Structures are given as structure tokens and as C-alpha cells.
Amino acid sequence: MYNPFSLENKTILVTGASSGIGRAIAIECSKMGASVIITGRNEERLKETHSRMKGDQPNYIVADLSLPNDVQNLVQKITSLNGLVNCAGLTKVLPFPFAERKDFEEVMEVNFFAPTELSRLLVKSKKLQKGASIVFISSVSGVYCSAVAGSIYSSSKGVINGLAKAMALDLAPKGIRVNCVNPGMIDTHIFSEGKITQEQLKEDMKRYPLKRYGKPEEVAYAVIYLLSDAAEWITGSNLLIDGGYTLL
Amino acid sequence: MELQEFITNFANQFEETDPSVFTKDTIFKDLDEWSSLMALSIIAMVDEEYGVALKGDDIRSANTIEDLYNIIKSKK
Numbered sequence: 142m143y144n145p146f147s148l149e150n151k152t153i154l155v156t157g158a159s160s161g162i163g164r165a166i167a168i169e170c171s172k173m174g175a176s177v178i179i180t181g182r183n184e185e186r187l188k189e190t191h192s193r194m195k196g197d198q199p200n201y202i203v204a205d206l207s208l209p210n211d212v213q214n215l216v217q218k219i220t221s222l223n224g225l226v227n228c229a230g231l232t233k234v235l236p237f238p239f240a241e242r243k244d245f246e247e248v249m250e251v252n253f254f255a256p257t258e259l260s261r262l263l264v265k266s267k268k269l270q271k272g273a274s275i276v277f278i279s280s281v282s283g284v285y286c287s288a289v290a291g292s293i294y295s296s297s298k299g300v301i302n303g304l305a306k307a308m309a310l311d312l313a314p315k316g317i318r319v320n321c322v323n324p325g326m327i328d329t330h331i332f333s334e335g336k337i338t339q340e341q342l343k344e345d346m347k348r349y350p351l352k353r354y355g356k357p358e359e360v361a362y363a364v365i366y367l368l369s370d371a372a373e374w375i376t377g378s379n380l381l382i383d384g385g386y387t388l389l
Numbered sequence: 390m391e392l393q394e395f396i397t398n399f400a401n402q403f404e405e406t407d408p409s410v411f412t413k414d415t416i417f418k419d420l421d422e423w424s425s426l427m428a429l430s431i432i433a434m435v436d437e438e439y440g441v442a443l444k445g446d447d448i449r450s451a452n453t454i455e456d457l458y459n460i461i462k463s464k465k
Contacts, residue, residue, distance in 0.1 A: 239433035290429040335444035336432055
């Protein structure tokens with residue numbers, strides 16, 4: 142069957158695959174024919190993602206990407222990749238006067254330093270093949286807009302925007318493409334700590350021209366596109382997935 | 390932790406509202422300056438000053454400043 146978006150014969154590493162967007166990306170990529178290596182911190186939840194993937198999939202690898210040893214170990218276990226999806230991320234909602242250096246460091250570690258170092262080591266060890274595609278899950282926040290008490294998260298996503306563009310340039314000679322997807326609010330448990338109430342989220346949803354939050358799968362479909370050969374001439378780009386949020 | 394001190398810390402988050410407005414019986418969500426950002430600032434102040442992690446629903450269920458004070462006390 143003709144399908145330029147197929148991921149058959151591609152091996153793809155997805156970080157943050159134990160929940161939310163990362164889990165959906167892992168599952169959808171497996172449905173598109175990819176061999177998907179998933180990693181995350183929580184073994185139980187990784188197992189759950191693994192059981193929901195299609196086809197005969199490689200075993201999951203438990204790793205905390207903020208620990209240098211875990212990153213080294215992960216890179217060692219991988220032999221060859223055609224795609225890397227940097228999805229592990231977290232948020233911290235604090236009004237700017239309360240956002241201390243330690244709060245920025247906590248989020249930057251996971252959202253910026255970890256994916257940067259993992260990508261670098263995979264490139265340097267030549268595990269990413271010619272024609273490989275690296276996708277970062279950035280956000281509308283920090284690139285197109287921000288949100289109340291969002292200085293930490295916005296910073297951590299804005300920095301990815303700059304990184305991806307410079308990486309795209311440096312890795313072009315290796316035939317490796319680097320792109321970002323920029324989702325608006327997606328239905329995940331990112332606000333489960335409860336500073337934001339369900340009522341506030343419902344109210345926020347109304348601000349989206351398409352009147353709802355996105356589904357994790359809808360981010361996965363964009364990632365699949367950027368991983369596939371259909372996007373072979375796309376590098377250094379941002380793909381906005383926001384239900385029209387940033388139009389207003 | 391004392392109620393009077395809590396009221397002062399609470400009032401300190403505001404810019405426009407006169408500090409004299411704030412008493413234990415103030416219905417804080419009726420204040421013109423109340424907003425979602427203010428709610429998050431109160432949550433952050435309580436975390437910083439009292440080491441208590443409030444949830445948005447705690448703010449929602451409190452009407453007066455004293456209500457909120459009692460919620461924090463019960464979580465300490």
C-alpha cells in the first residue's frame with residue numbers, strides 16, 4: 142500500500158514514554174510499523190506502554206535522563222536509530238517573583254539538559270543513522286505565547302526552539318534532521334499536582350477556537366510525519382498543533 | 390503560625406488593594422484585584438512561608454482569609 146508516512150524499517154527511541162504525550166507517540170509509532178524503544182523513569186508505567194504497542198517491540202529501558210550514568214547506559218544499549226523523540230518533560234507553575242533558581246534548574250534539567258545531552262551522545266557515537274530525524278516536543282509556550290505563572294516552563298521550551306535550529310544546521314551534513322512540534326494544551330496529567338483546578342482548565346479550554354484541548358495522539362501524528370520520509374526536506378522547523386489557540 | 394501574620398502575608402501579594410481592607414473575614418475572591426495569578430501567588434507564598442502545598446481546590450473552597458488560614462493549619 143502506498144504510504145509516504147510509514148515508519149516501517151525504522152527504529153525510533155521515545156523518551157518520556159511512561160505517560161502522556163510520550164506514551165501516545167510510542168503507541169502510534171508502533172502502529173505505523175516502527176520498532177520503538179521506549180524509555181522513562183517509571184518501570185510499571187513503561188510496562189503498560191510496552192503492552193499497548195503493536196508488533197514485536199524491543200524491551201523498554203528504564204532510565205532517569207537527569208542522571209549521567211543512566212544516559213550513558215541508555216546510549217550503550219542502543220545500536221542504531223532512525224529517529225529520536227525527546228518527549229520527557231515536566232512543568233512547574235510559579236508566579237515569577239517566586240520562581241527561584243532551584244525551580245528553574247529542576248525543570249531545565251529535565252526539559253533542556255537531559256534531551257540535549259542524550260541527543261549529543263547519540264550523534265557523537267554515530268548511533269543516529271544518515272537520514273535520521275530528531276523531534277523535540279516543545280510547546281506554544283515560550284515560542285509563540287506564554288501563560289500566567291509560566292516563566293519556568295516557557296523558558297525551558299523556548300530554549301529548545303533555539304537549540305533545535307542550531308542542531309539542524311550542525312547535523313545537516315550528517316543527513317540528520319531536527320524539528321520541533323509545538324502543542325497547545327494537551328489532555329494529560331501535567332497539572333495533576335492540583336495548583337490549577339479542573340474548573341480553571343474547563344474555562345481555559347473555551348479560549349481555544351476549536352473549543353477543546355488536544356489529544357496526545359494528535360501530537361503523535363505530527364511527530365510521525367516529521368519522523369517519516371515524507372518530511373525528508375524538513376529541518377529546523379516548528380510544527381504548531383494548538384487548535385487555533387495562538388491565532389487570537 | 391498566627392492568623393494576624395497570615396493576613397499580612399496575604400495582603401502583601403496585592404498591589405492596589407489597601408492593606409486595611411484585609412481582615413480575617415475578608416471575602417478575598419470578591420476583591421477587584423483577585424485573579425488566577427493572585428491565586429497562584431497565594432499558593433506560592435503559603436508554600437514559601439509555611440511549607441504547605443495548597444491546591445487550587447483549597448482556594449476554591451475557602452471564602453474568607455480565615456477559612457484559608459484554617460485549611461493551611463489543618464495541613465501543617
